[in-house]
Amino acid sequence: LANSYAHLALTRLAQGDLTAALTAMEKADQKPRYGAVRPANLARIAAWHIMLAIQQDDLSAASNWGQRLAQYVDALPFDQQYTPSRLMIALGDKATAAERLQGYYEMAAKVGMQVSVIRIRVYQALAAATPDEALTFLTEALTLGQPEGFIRTFVDEGKLLSPLLRKALAQGITPEYTAKLLSIIEAEERQRQSRNGLV
Numbered sequence: 777l778a779n780s781y782a783h784l785a786l787t788r789l790a791q792g793d794l795t796a797a798l799t800a801m802e803k804a805d806q807k808p809r810y811g812a813v814r815p816a817n818l819a820r821i822a823a824w825h826i827m828l829a830i831q832q833d834d835l836s837a838a839s840n841w842g843q844r845l846a847q848y849v850d851a852l853p854f855d856q857q858y859t860p861s862r863l864m865i866a867l868g869d870k871a872t873a874a875e876r877l878q879g880y881y882e883m884a885a886k887v888g889m890q891v892s893v894i895r896i897r898v899y900q901a902l903a904a905a906t907p908d909e910a911l912t913f914l915t916e917a918l919t920l921g922q923p924e925g926f927i928r929t930f931v932d933e934g935k936l937l938s939p940l941l942r943k944a945l946a947q948g949i950t951p952e953y954t955a956k957l958l959s960i961i962e963a964e965e966r967q968r969q970s971r972n973g974l975v
Contacts, residue, residue, distance in 0.1 A: 870903040
């Protein structure tokens with residue numbers, strides 16, 4: 777149930793409803809009436825909080841939740857083990873993030889976890905040391921994501937990923953798909969500015 781509320785929080789945030797997102801996350805935080813909370817669940821909730829905070833550009837909250845996650849990080853399921861690396865990117869430690877992400881990529885690719893491979897490649901693009909390396913990672917993510925219609929994996933990273941997506945579009949990499957992602961990112965940014973009275 778907590779995981780469902782966490783997913784709902786990110787969905788509400790994507791819809792532009794911050795109040796509903798925070799309400800859903802508060803419900804995710806509520807402890808069950810009976811029994812102890814397993815470390816894996818505590819780790820999952822902390823990871824969701826990190827991602828919610830990053831999407832709000834609240835690095836202070838993301839860092840605080842990162843410290844909480846450190847207590848349970850060994851209990852994280854594989855599909856969230858790369859959340860600390862995403863936090864490192866947000867905090868500017870791209871080199872360490874890149875090193876860790878490569879290990880996660882190799883594990884995910886070995887067992888055919890394509891959903892994880894796509895997300896990890898997006899994060900690797902954000903952590904890359906050079907523009908060419910970043911574009912290589914992003915190209916693989918786009919090529920794998922297009923047939924399945926992945927949207928939020930890219931759009932949720934719009935602020936950092938937009939310049940790379942524009943380079944990909946200029947080079948003709950999955951042009952229709954890349955243009956669609958950029959269009960969604962730009963539309964959501966206009967909505968955010970409108971809500972904040974910036975336009």
